[in-house]
Amino acid sequence: xxxxxxxxxxxxxxxxxxxxxxxxxxxxxxxxxxxxxxxxxxxxxxxxxxxxxxxxxxxxxxxxxxxxxxxxxxxxxxxxxxxxxxxxxxxxxxxxxxxxxxxxxxxxxxxxxxxxxxxxxxxxxxxxxxxxxxxxxxxxxxxxxxxxxxxxxxxxxxxxxxxxxxxxxxxxxxxxxxxxxxxxxxxxxxxxxxxxxxxxxxxxxxxxxxxxxxxxxxxxxxxxxxxxxxxxxxxxxxxxxxxxxxxxxxxxxxxxxxxxxxxxxxxxxxxxxxxxxxxxxxxxxxxxxxxxxxxxxxxxxxxxxxxxxxxxxxxxxxxxxxxxxxxxxxxxxxxxxxxxxxxxxxxxxxxxxxxxxxxxxxxxxxxxxxxxxxxxxxxxxxxxxxxxxxxxxxxxxxxxxxxxxxxxxxxxxxxxxxxxxxxxxxxxxxxxxxxxxxxxxxxxxxxxxxxxxxxxxxxxxxxxxxxxxxxxxxxxxxxxxxxxxxxxxxxxxxxxxxxxxxxxxxxxxxxxxxxxxxxxxxxxxx
Numbered sequence: 001x002x003x004x005x006x007x008x009x010x011x012x013x014x015x016x017x018x019x020x021x022x023x024x025x026x027x028x029x030x031x032x033x034x035x036x037x038x039x040x041x042x043x044x045x046x047x048x049x050x051x052x053x054x055x056x057x058x059x060x061x062x063x064x065x066x067x068x069x070x071x072x073x074x075x076x077x078x079x080x081x082x083x084x085x086x087x088x089x090x091x092x093x094x095x096x097x098x099x100x101x102x103x104x105x106x107x108x109x110x111x112x113x114x115x116x117x118x119x120x121x122x123x124x125x126x127x128x129x130x131x132x133x134x135x136x137x138x139x140x141x142x143x144x145x146x147x148x149x150x151x152x153x154x155x156x157x158x159x160x161x162x163x164x165x166x167x168x169x170x171x172x173x174x175x176x177x178x179x180x181x182x183x184x185x186x187x188x189x190x191x192x193x194x195x196x197x198x199x200x201x202x203x204x205x206x207x208x209x210x211x212x213x214x215x216x217x218x219x220x221x222x223x224x225x226x227x228x229x230x231x232x233x234x235x236x237x238x239x240x241x242x243x244x245x246x247x248x249x250x251x252x253x254x255x256x257x258x259x260x261x262x263x264x265x266x267x268x269x270x271x272x273x274x275x276x277x278x279x280x281x282x283x284x285x286x287x288x289x290x291x292x293x294x295x296x297x298x299x300x301x302x303x304x305x306x307x308x309x310x311x312x313x314x315x316x317x318x319x320x321x322x323x324x325x326x327x328x329x330x331x332x333x334x335x336x337x338x339x340x341x342x343x344x345x346x347x348x349x350x351x352x353x354x355x356x357x358x359x360x361x362x363x364x365x366x367x368x369x370x371x372x373x374x375x376x377x378x379x380x381x382x383x384x385x386x387x388x389x390x391x392x393x394x395x396x397x398x399x400x401x402x403x404x405x406x407x408x409x410x411x412x413x414x415x416x417x418x419x420x421x422x423x424x425x426x427x428x429x430x431x432x433x434x435x436x437x438x439x440x441x442x443x444x445x446x447x448x449x450x451x452x453x454x455x456x457x458x459x460x461x462x463x464x465x466x467x468x469x470x471x472x473x474x475x476x477x478x479x480x481x482x483x484x485x486x487x488x489x490x491x492x493x494x495x496x497x498x499x500x501x502x503x504x505x506x507x508x509x510x511x512x513x514x515x516x517x518x519x520x521x522x523x524x525x526x
Contacts, residue, residue, distance in 0.1 A: 001126065001219055003029060028094065032087050032122070036130065039083035043075045043134065047141075065145075069138055070259060076134035080127035088123035109192045109201050113208045116185045121212065125219045128177050132226040139233055139257035146255030168261070174227075178220050182212060234262050241269045250277040302328050305399050310514040312491040320509035321348025322457045323355055327363045332399050335363050338455040338513055339392040340411065342431075351390065354383060359394075369396050373407050373432070373440035380433035389431040393455055397447075402517060404445045404453075412458050412474075417481050418451040452485055453515040459508035463498050472501055490514040 046068035092115050095106075189209045193202050234257050241254040250273040256263040301309050304326075313322055321341030328334055337359060341348040358379055362372045373394065380390060393414055395406035408414070410431030413424035429440045447453065456477075463472040484493050491512050498504045 001121070001129075001215055004215070004218070024094070028091060031090060035083045035087050035090075036080070036126070039079040040130070043072065043079040046071065046075075069142060069145075072138045073131075073135055073258070076131050080130040080134075081124075083130075084123040084127035087126075088119045091118050091122065107198075107201055109196055110204045113189055113192060113205045116188065117208050117212050120181055120185055121215045121219075124177055124181065125215065129219050129223050129226070132223050132230075135258065136226050136230050136233075139230055142257050143233065143237065143255050146253075174223075178216065178223070182216050185212060230258070233257060238262075238266065238269070241266070241273075245269070245272065245276075248276075248280075250274075250280065297324065298326060302326055302334075304328070304334055304397075305332070306402075306517055307397075307399065308488075308514075308516045308518055310491045310512075312495065312512040313510065314504060315344075315509045316459070316507060317344055319346060319349035320344060321352060322459065322509035322511040323352045324455070324511050324513050325356065325359060326513075327360065329363060334397045334399060335359070336395045336397060336455065336513065336515065337393070338411065338457060338511055339390055339394075340457045340459075340509070340511070341390050342388050344509070347388070351380075351384065351388065354379075355390065369394065369405050369407055369442045370440060373409065373429075373442075377409075377432040377438060377440065378436055381436040384433040389433040391427075391431045391458075393425075397515075402447045404447055405442050406445060407440050407442050409440055412456065412461060415454040415478065415481055416445070416447075416451060417454065417485050418448055420482050420485070422478050422481065447517045449517055451517055452481070452490075454481055454490075455513040455515070457509060457511040459510035460494070460498065460512065462508060463502050463504070463510075464507060465502045472498065476501075 047065070049068075095111070095114060186209055189205050189212075193205050196202060196205075237255060237257060244250070244252065253270045253273055254266045256266045256270075297313060298311065301311065309326065311324060311326075313320075313324060315322065321344055323337065323339040323341070325337045326334055327337075339352075339355060341351045341355075355376070358376055359372075362375060367375075373392075376392075384390075389410070391411040392409045393406065393411040394409075395404050397404050406414070406425055407429065408425055408427040409429045410427050413426040416423045416425065425443070425445060428443060430438060432438075432440075461472055461474050461477055464470065465472075480494070480497055484490060487493055491514065494512055495504055498510070504510060
């Protein structure tokens, strides 16, 4: 652009008007090139110093390179703007001194028009093109380094460092450089032409206006192309990131090409990637936790002489705080357990795991039910925190005598149905885990032939209807149990009933355990 302007001035005769020899034009070009090359070396010096050490792949060298690339746009702004102003004032000084020392026809109007052209073209337009090219280089090198995993994928600069380069300010900067300043200079040229009577001045100022317009056309075209390339590169990067987001690929972060609003957007996408990746990992952990939780529950229905057993459990979350079990003992006894841990999710599931391990350890120690309950309560008081507790129904069934020894510690009552009549095994003790040293007295119940026992958690009776938010309640449950006393598909029928009323396990975990004594079943031992 500078050489083109020099050539136009010499071919149009403007150089003759200010008596500039050809060797001075060459010196001016050399000075212009030298100053901008020096500025370019200064701008890129931190990066050039970082690359040799970067081959060692040390963390310190990587941080130094990242910092150097981060500061590159700011250094380019300072360096190239200073270079442009130095060149502009150098040329004005040379022309002024040459005009005073030589017998040129240079008038104040001509000198003013030339000075304005130099200040705009060399002092502002050329640095703007250099700055745009540096931004394009910084974006390109950031993208290349990011592809190798060598550049941080977050904003590297503070707010005060990037405030000058915000996207919201760039249209005004571009408007100032490519519209406001040249239009103002051209308007001043018109004023200078209208205020002069000599053809020499008019011809000189008109040629300066033409050179200004041509320089603006060339530099503006290149500036638009470079800025367009930067925006296109950023848009392609963001588009690729959104495609990976749509495809569920969260491992590769999005490179931040510039520390501006586009960088903030890219960082937001990276934060979304991180959150979604953590969510995927959590989902996998939830799946593993769900498998572990399901593995803690009985995997098959045992064969109990003279009894039929059916069970079902569904958690309202991935894991839950309900627990049921049936432990067959060598002395033809069976332990039946239904428990409900306060709360939901992982904390409750951990308590369930602890409770299951304790029950399976105690079941084979030939302890009485009361001693087992005392030990469990003592253990829970040591492990449960934050006011948590466990409601529990535990029973020891003698399959020979059909005697049921049971303890209900704050749990919903067990319903015993026989010939349309229902008897409740209600709570006789507080929940476990509240206070050490509490008493948990056992009770006895004789199970009759054809009698059906229904053990459940409060997720059944407290199931809600969507429209009215009414609870299913114990009264509906008792009525349903009487109607289905002689059914042989209690669990599936009750699931259908609760889903018809509302939604099964929508708000709370649901545990169902049916036990019926039936002498017609063949008495076979496990």
